[in-house]
Amino acid sequence: MYLASPPSETITPLLERIPALTQALLEDFELSSERTTLEGVENLYELFDPDRIFLIEDGALQLSHNGQTLVSFDEGDLVGITHSFSMPTPIFRTDEYVELITIDRNALLRHIYSDQRRMHYWSQYLITLNSALLNHMAEQHKSHTRPAAGFQNVQPGEVIIQQGDVADHVYTIISGHADVFVDNVKVGDIDEEEVFGAMAVFTGETRSATVVATTPCTIMAVPKEDFVLLIEAQPQAALNLIEGFARRISTMNQQLIEETEKQDQK
Numbered sequence: 001m002y003l004a005s006p007p008s009e010t011i012t013p014l015l016e017r018i019p020a021l022t023q024a025l026l027e028d029f030e031l032s033s034e035r036t037t038l039e040g041v042e043n044l045y046e047l048f049d050p051d052r053i054f055l056i057e058d059g060a061l062q063l064s065h066n067g068q069t070l071v072s073f074d075e076g077d078l079v080g081i082t083h084s085f086s087m088p089t090p091i092f093r094t095d096e097y098v099e100l101i102t103i104d105r106n107a108l109l110r111h112i113y114s115d116q117r118r119m120h121y122w123s124q125y126l127i128t129l130n131s132a133l134l135n136h137m138a139e140q141h142k143s144h145t146r147p148a149a150g151f152q153n154v155q156p157g158e159v160i161i162q163q164g165d166v167a168d169h170v171y172t173i174i175s176g177h178a179d180v181f182v183d184n185v186k187v188g189d190i191d192e193e194e195v196f197g198a199m200a201v202f203t204g205e206t207r208s209a210t211v212v213a214t215t216p217c218t219i220m221a222v223p224k225e226d227f228v229l230l231i232e233a234q235p236q237a238a239l240n241l242i243e244g245f246a247r248r249i250s251t252m253n254q255q256l257i258e259e260t261e262k263q264d265q266k
Helices: 011-026 105-113 116-143 198-203 224-233 235-265
Strands: 036-041 052-059 061-065 068-073 091-104 150-154 159-161 169-175 178-182 185-190 210-213 217-223
Touching: 011 116, 052 061, 052 105, 091 105, 105 116, 169 224, 198 224, 217 224
Parallel strands: none
Antiparallel strands: 036 091, 052 091, 061 068, 061 091, 150 217, 159 210, 169 217, 178 185, 178 210
16 A cells, blocks of 8 residues: 555654554455456446455555545555445546456455454554555645745744645745755855746646745745736736846846856865
């Protein structure tokens, strides 16, 4: 099992426990020798009865909602437990090849409840899986609840923009100062009333640099859609932005020249 984003220190130990618990549940359970192979499945349970559970032998299945992958399950994972009890849940799908072992839900439950030790593992499995998914959901929610627009206060050392992130806002420092880093090397700074973060919005690429506050800062964040409308409606704003780009490019070129000269002198 792996998540759509890198797991945190909280989630990682939970994910590491799941394979061992799965093996404990299936110990001495007679698995079918038949393998079901599929490729390009849009909804797994449109092809199978809801009382089927699956052990992934090869490949992966994605738990998906509205076309967005929430969690991926791979070799050794059990999938379909909630589906087998007819509970509302996202769909399992895959664009690639997957090989599955089909398990009858009732047969597996009889196997589990016939042994007190396996009952304990079953409880631990469900609790661990639920905890991992809940923590992942909470972290995803946190990452998407940054104010859509308006003013933000950040402290020295706090990252305002992270290199490699998706560009969803354009920022202006109302008060304070920030430094700009590319691959952990300082390449510039940002002063009050400067607009930054717009380049990636225009190009559609990920953030090319990291911006870190060096003093307490008050920042205005504008969603990229609103910023584009602003530029279209106010040509002067576009001119100011271009002038800012030109100054930064000139500064970076000068730094590059100085760095090249230092290398030539060595």
